[in-house]
Amino acid sequence: xxxxxxxxxxxxxxxxxxxxxxxxxxxxxxxxxxxxxxxxxxxxxxxxxxxxxxxxxxxxxxxxxxxxxxxxxxxxxxxxxxxxxxxxxxxxxxxxxxxxxxxxxxxxxxxxxxxxxxxxxxxxxxxxxxxxxxxxxxxxxxxxxxxxxxxxxxxxxxxxxxxxxxxxxxxxxxxxxxxxxxxxxxxxxxxxxxxxxxxxxxxxxxxxxxxxxxxxxxxxxxxxxxxxxxxxxxxxxxxxxxxxxxxxxxxxxxxxxxxxxxxxxx
Amino acid sequence: xxxxxxxxxxxxxxxxxxxxxxxxxxxxxxxxxxxxxxxxxxxxxxxxxxxxxxxxxxxxxxxxxxxxxxxxxxxxxxxxxxxxxxxxxxxxxxxxxxxxxxxxxxxxxxxxxxxxxxxxxxxxxxxxxxxxxxxxxxxxxxxxxxxxxxxxxxxxxxxxxxxxxxxxxxxxxxxxxxxxxxxxxxxxxxxxxxxxxxxxxxxxxxxxxxxxxxxxxxxxxxxxxxxxxxxxxxxxxxxxxxxxxxxxxxxxxxxxxxxxxxxxxx
Amino acid sequence: xxxxxxxxxxxxxxxxxxxxxxxxxxxxxxxxxxxxxxxxxxxxxxxxxxxxxxxxxxxxxxxxxxxxxxxxxxxxxxxxxxxxxxxxxxxxxxxxxxxxxxxxxxxxxxxxxxxxxxxxxxxxxxxxxxxxxxxxxxxxxxxxxxxxxxxxxxxxxxxxxxxxxxxxxxxxxxxxxxxxxxxxxxxxxxxxxxxxxxxxxxxxxxxxxxxxxxxxxxxxxxxxxxxxxxxxxxxxxxxxxxxxxxxxxxxxxxxxxxxxxxxxxx
Numbered sequence: 001x002x003x004x005x006x007x008x009x010x011x012x013x014x015x016x017x018x019x020x021x022x023x024x025x026x027x028x029x030x031x032x033x034x035x036x037x038x039x040x041x042x043x044x045x046x047x048x049x050x051x052x053x054x055x056x057x058x059x060x061x062x063x064x065x066x067x068x069x070x071x072x073x074x075x076x077x078x079x080x081x082x083x084x085x086x087x088x089x090x091x092x093x094x095x096x097x098x099x100x101x102x103x104x105x106x107x108x109x110x111x112x113x114x115x116x117x118x119x120x121x122x123x124x125x126x127x128x129x130x131x132x133x134x135x136x137x138x139x140x141x142x143x144x145x146x147x148x149x150x151x152x153x154x155x156x157x158x159x160x161x162x163x164x165x166x167x168x169x170x171x172x173x174x175x176x177x178x179x180x181x182x183x184x185x186x187x188x189x190x191x192x193x194x195x196x197x198x199x200x201x202x203x204x205x206x207x208x209x210x211x212x213x214x215x216x217x218x219x220x221x222x223x224x225x226x227x228x229x230x231x232x233x234x235x236x237x238x239x240x241x242x243x244x245x246x247x248x249x250x251x252x253x254x255x256x257x258x259x260x261x262x263x264x265x266x
Numbered sequence: 267x268x269x270x271x272x273x274x275x276x277x278x279x280x281x282x283x284x285x286x287x288x289x290x291x292x293x294x295x296x297x298x299x300x301x302x303x304x305x306x307x308x309x310x311x312x313x314x315x316x317x318x319x320x321x322x323x324x325x326x327x328x329x330x331x332x333x334x335x336x337x338x339x340x341x342x343x344x345x346x347x348x349x350x351x352x353x354x355x356x357x358x359x360x361x362x363x364x365x366x367x368x369x370x371x372x373x374x375x376x377x378x379x380x381x382x383x384x385x386x387x388x389x390x391x392x393x394x395x396x397x398x399x400x401x402x403x404x405x406x407x408x409x410x411x412x413x414x415x416x417x418x419x420x421x422x423x424x425x426x427x428x429x430x431x432x433x434x435x436x437x438x439x440x441x442x443x444x445x446x447x448x449x450x451x452x453x454x455x456x457x458x459x460x461x462x463x464x465x466x467x468x469x470x471x472x473x474x475x476x477x478x479x480x481x482x483x484x485x486x487x488x489x490x491x492x493x494x495x496x497x498x499x500x501x502x503x504x505x506x507x508x509x510x511x512x513x514x515x516x517x518x519x520x521x522x523x524x525x526x527x528x529x530x531x532x
Numbered sequence: 533x534x535x536x537x538x539x540x541x542x543x544x545x546x547x548x549x550x551x552x553x554x555x556x557x558x559x560x561x562x563x564x565x566x567x568x569x570x571x572x573x574x575x576x577x578x579x580x581x582x583x584x585x586x587x588x589x590x591x592x593x594x595x596x597x598x599x600x601x602x603x604x605x606x607x608x609x610x611x612x613x614x615x616x617x618x619x620x621x622x623x624x625x626x627x628x629x630x631x632x633x634x635x636x637x638x639x640x641x642x643x644x645x646x647x648x649x650x651x652x653x654x655x656x657x658x659x660x661x662x663x664x665x666x667x668x669x670x671x672x673x674x675x676x677x678x679x680x681x682x683x684x685x686x687x688x689x690x691x692x693x694x695x696x697x698x699x700x701x702x703x704x705x706x707x708x709x710x711x712x713x714x715x716x717x718x719x720x721x722x723x724x725x726x727x728x729x730x731x732x733x734x735x736x737x738x739x740x741x742x743x744x745x746x747x748x749x750x751x752x753x754x755x756x757x758x759x760x761x762x763x764x765x766x767x768x769x770x771x772x773x774x775x776x777x778x779x780x781x782x783x784x785x786x787x788x789x790x791x792x793x794x795x796x797x798x
Contacts (some may be wrong), residue, residue, distance in 0.1 A: 044671035247769025249282025503779025
């Protein structure tokens with residue numbers, strides 16, 4: 001396992017403090033800003049058409065999250081995404097609830113068509129919908145996927161030319177050629193709203209400081225998962241778990257991350 | 267008191283995990299999502315006109331909250347509400363700050379006119395305004411009601427053909443024929459923003475799994491109030507109180523709810 | 533130092549519970565609502581063009597924050613601001629991220645031109661941009677200011693005819709004639725999103741109950757800073773720090789504030 005490289009990415013993050021521009025939903029936006037800070041990045045949230053391009057141009061990563069879409073936001077996503085592509089700034093797409101409504105499915109597809117996405121992050125149901133597999137999404141929750149998520153992710157990543165990151169009990173991160181499984185995390189992460197969105201933000205922070213999106217995304221998932229494990233150890237319920245999640249990620253060191261990461265290559 | 271029925275509704279909630287679609291304000295939306303999870307439901311927030319109908323159609327309850335209105339949101343509320351009515355999905359309306367501005371009063375009235383509302387939940391001032399009683403609303407706070415809230419609620423519920431739920435030191439839940447008073451809760455619930463909105467979300471979760479909206483709403487108020495009482499017992503201030511509120515509701519069991527509910531029929 | 537006056541303002545706040553109308557960003561809006569409550573005020577958030585004027589008219593202070601702008605919100609800010617000016621209700625402007633994009637810079641300038649702002653609150657970079665000094669803003673973070681912040685603030689406050697409040701390790705509050713430095717606060721305040729926005733809300737609460745905006749804003753910064761110091765003393769990380777910040781401000785007494793405030797005149 002690539003312990004040293006993982007520690008190095010996280011050290012670079014903490015040193016450089018990458019600016020992560022978010023165009024995201026209004027439900028979990030505050031959690032995304034705070035987890036970005038805890039991970040070592042600097043968050044900025046700006047979705048007006050008038051400034052999306054300018055903000056993207058100065059960012060080190062761009063996170064697009066379709067949790068609460070509207071027409072203006074889609075336009076801003078396309079504008080900011082194009083600028084990010086031009087400037088070679090990595091773009092993370094979180095297709096929240098894709099498959100639950102046609103609007104989400106069409107929008108995610110459109111963003112995939114028009115932009116070069118660096119990392120597509122979703123749960124098994126969401127990725128399955130985009131990959132054309134038989135998947136089941138209810139509201140914004142995944143209710144599984146027929147077929148092997150690793151194979152589906154690998155084939156789709158290869159075909160679409162991007163890194164796919166599927167969150168779950170075992171996270172799958174792959175670009176089709178290289179595949180990493182991450183086993184950090186805790187069931188309590190499903191007891192609060194926004195852990196999926198936050199994972200995308202942490203991914204943005206890590207991918208900003210690495211040329212290897214598969215490893216960077218896997219390191220981000222490991223870091224976030226370790227924070228979840230540690231917080232769960234002393235949480236009395238979802239409220240204290242959430243508080244602890246921020247505390248644990250902020251106090252995680254690069255060496256500690258490398259030591260506690262449970263990652264394997266397949 | 268209906269201890270067994272209350273425990274049964276809550277057991278069903280925990281088993282079925284009803285999907286509660288919210289069209290709500292951007293101030294307390296994250297708290298609403300999290301409290302829905304703690305109560306045992308699955309939250310989804312979607313207010314785009316393009317998807318409001320589709321999301322409502324798959325939901326088990328719809329919560330409409332006018333805390334931060336805009337034109338698009340009102341249109342989505344009407345569309346989602348009509349679909350919910352068609353599909354016999356219960357609709358909870360929280361007319362936040364009605365009476366404070368004409369825009370809120372007109373919008374709440376319009377939603378009441380065009381939709382079949384299952385439960386109208388508000389504080390005494392808000393319900394008073396809609397019922398045509400002499401009421402006083404300042405910003406989004408109730409400053410009381412001339413007259414007996416029980417009588418006002420009963421008459422209005424009967425006339426409007428819905429269940430009215432007034433939050434307060436003693437909560438009043440009535441459909442005009444059956445009236446329940448709930449005495450759970452704690453003054454610290456007023457020390458944080460969003461307890462009113464969260465009560466509507468919990469009501470949505472419970473009403474989704476019962477054919478008796480009066481009992482279900484009363485059980486929801488009791489559950490949320492008990493969580494408040496227990497959190498207040500160890501809170502040092504509003505920050506720790508809020509954290510504890512989520513912890514306590516998430517760990518409340520159906521039997522525990524039935525035991526600790528302080529409810530009476532009038 | 534003006535210990536007694538500071539205690540008096542805070543006592544009045546706690547007694548009167550001023551209504552603070554916010555037109556603000558969707559990232560930290562919940563934190564602003566909760567910190568307003570903790571400070572002793574009553575928050576109301578309403579940014580629809582249809583109700584901005586009516587809500588401003590009943591408020592005791594108006595807080596305008598450009599963190600996530602859009603066209604409608606700017607119109608509401610101008611409408612609400614004009615009403616506040618007419619009614620002599622103090623207006624606090626927080627020009628979040630001004631200098632980072634032209635849209636923010638133009639909007640802040642436009643609000644400054646069209647409205648009488650009572651207190652302009654920002655970090656050194658933001659105030660520097662508006663004052664025409666050489667300043668550096670990256671995303672929504674200040675990266676310093678060439679020149680002495682005290683002089684820049686004094687000259688700009690005098691020229692613009694308002695109170696300037698610069699947050700930092702030492703806060704500078706001045707109307708050009710009277711200048712107060714506040715040394716309360718803790719570096720952990722930078723570890724969470726929204727402390728800048730929250731400081732503007734607390735300023736709104738205090739300025740609502742005083743005829744001396746310099747002293748009131750300084751008292752607000754001191755109160756918020758003391759809460760930060762006390763929370764940091766037992767925080768394990770950003771999550772517990774944030775929880776504690778609310779607890780500490782809510783339980784701070786007027787006498788306690790006067791005693792712990794580290795303020796000096798220059």
